Amino acid sequence: MTETRRVAIVTGAARGIGATTARRLAADGFAVALLDLDEAAVKETAESIVADGGTALSAVADVSDAAQVAAVVARVASELGAPTVLVNNAGITRDNLLFKLSEQDWDLVIAVHLRGAFLMTREVQKHMVEAKYGRIVNLSSTSALGNRGQANYAAAKAGIQGFTKTIAIELGRYGITANSIAPGFIATEMTKATAARLGQDWEQYQIDRAKSIPVARVGVPEDIAHTVSFLVSEGAGYVSGQIIYVAGGPKA
Known part of the structure; x- marks a missing residue:
């Protein structure tokens, strides 16, 4: 495996979906570069992967800054090898109703969601084109279908879907696939913060959310990591330009 080990980059990898995905890809045999702005947390996650026998490095980078993106991808290529798998997961929320939403x-x-995915993909695709192989997975959300108080987030996540379909068309001839995962409600620190902002008890919040989900439970980061694992696998080479809703049912 060592000679053919592929290199994956996961953004927003300090915790939550990103950290769980990075651990899964490392377990699948990838050398993984974990990117995040939280230096201490992303370093700890990478070290835990290495302690478990995987290959990983951590790096601090603002994915919305072109110069930082170029530098960090060059570092990954130098230290781990040319990256041919990219998971654009970095994201933030700044929720508010439209009339209170600041510029x-x-x-x-x-910038973080959409510009970040663009800059990372533009930089990493150079290595993929050269290798004539690549797997790109962009994290969207069921909020792309519309969600009260999230005009900015919904617009970014809907944009991710159009971006994904377009790069799938442009890069397919080079053996590169691009797909998007749209998670439903996933229990993470980000959604826990949302519950706190709404003044709701976290455990009760999850119970209430699960009532509207057909599989009768909330999602966990592993649900997303499993889907990423499939989409970046060798066997998923004929799956491209797709938006996969991992939401416990057909609706947001």
């Missing part, structure tokens, strides 16, 4: 909070959410 700064609009710009920040769009």
